[in-house]
Amino acid sequence: MTHARDRGMSGPAAQHQRGRLAAAMTVLAAEQGWQNVTVDMVCERAMISKRTFYALFADREDCFVLAVQRSVAWLIDGVASAVVVAGDEWSARVGAALSAFYLNLDADRLRAWLIVIETVNGSDRAREVRRAALEQLVRLVDEGRGAVPPTGTAAVGAVMELAYRHLTGPDAESSMLTLIAPAAYLVFAPRLGRRAALAEAERLAGAVVAAPRVEAADHLAEDSTLRLTRLTEATLLYVAGHPGARNVEIAAAIGVEHDSQISRHLRRLEDAKAARRTRDGRSNAWELTAVGERLADELREAQDSISDGGEGFHLTEIETVVSNRHGTWMCLDDASAR
Structure with missing residues (x-):
C-alpha cells in the first residue's frame, strides 16, 4: 500500500x-x-x-x-x-x-x-x-x-x-x-x-x-441534504414514473440487491423530504413529494438539455444544470480536476 x-x-x-x-x-x-x-x-x-x-x-x-x-x-x-x-x-x-x-x-x-x-x-x-x-x-x-x-x-x-x-x-x-x-x-x-x-x-x-x-x-452523515448520487437520481426518476412502487420493485429497477440497503436508501430520501410512503397504508410503497417531483422534473429537463449525440449523459453535467436552480441539494465535485 x-x-x-x-x-x-x-x-x-x-x-x-x-x-x-x-x-x-x-x-x-x-x-x-x-x-x-x-x-x-x-x-x-x-x-x-x-x-x-x-x-x-x-x-x-x-x-x-x-x-x-x-x-x-x-x-x-x-x-x-x-x-x-x-x-x-x-x-x-x-x-x-x-x-x-x-x-x-x-x-x-x-x-x-x-x-x-x-x-x-x-x-x-x-x-x-x-x-x-x-x-x-x-x-x-x-x-x-x-x-x-x-x-x-x-x-x-x-x-x-x-x-x-x-x-x-x-x-x-x-x-x-x-x-x-x-x-x-x-x-x-x-x-x-x-x-x-x-x-x-x-x-x-x-x-x-x-x-x-x-x-x-466521523463518517459522512445521513443528513437532510440530499446528495445527488447515481442511485438517488435513478430512484427519483423511477418512482416519479411508478408511484406506489414497492421496495422490491424499486430495488430491482435501480440495481440494489439487499432489502436492508434499499430500505436505508429510501428512508434517506424520506428524511430529505423527497419521498414519502403512500397513503394507502402500505409501509413499503413509495411516491415522491412535491420536492421530489420537482427534482425529478429538473433531472429529466437536464437530460434533455445534454448532448443529443447518443452516448447518454454524465451525472456531473446534470448536477451542473440542476444545481443552477437547486444548489442546496447538490454536492458538486471539482469537475476541472476530473
Missing part, C-alpha cells in the same frame, strides 16, 4: 481528505456493495477530485481497506470501553462486550454493513482486517483475567454470524439488541454449560448491560 506521504501529500489536510474519501466509501459500500463502487462515485460523494484521490490512495481497494480499518477501530473502541467498566469477572466482561458490540452496530448501520457484510465480500486485505479484529475482541475479554474460560475466536465468529444473518434477513430494520441474549448463550454454553449459559442469556435479555457507546460522528 502506498501512503499519502509517499505520493507527495501529507499533513492534516491530506489526512482530512483521506478520512472524507474513506467515509464516502463506507456509505457507498453499505448502500450499493463494495464491488459496485467506483472511484468516480467515491469522489462525487466526498466532493474531492479524482486527481486528489490518486494522490492519496493507490487504488479503489486501498480506500476500501482504510474505510474498513476506521470502522473496525471505532467498534473495538466501543467494546474496549465497556469491558474496562465491567471489571475483572469474565462473565461480566463477556456481557459488557456483547452489549457494546450490538449497541454500536445498531447505532450505525452503515458501519455495521461494512464490517459485517462487505468485509466478507471484499478483498483479501479487508478480510485480514476482519480476522485481526475478531482476535482483538477475544483478547479484550480474556486478557489479564488469569485462569478463566477463554472466549475463543469461534465464539466471536458466531457472534458476528448472528449479526450477518440479521442484517441480510427479513427483519434487518429491527433492533440488533435482540441478538445479545442468543449471542451470550453461544459464548457461555461451551464453557459454563447449557443451564448457566441460559441463565446468563436471560439476565442480559432482561436488562442491556450499561455500555459506553462511541457515537457515529
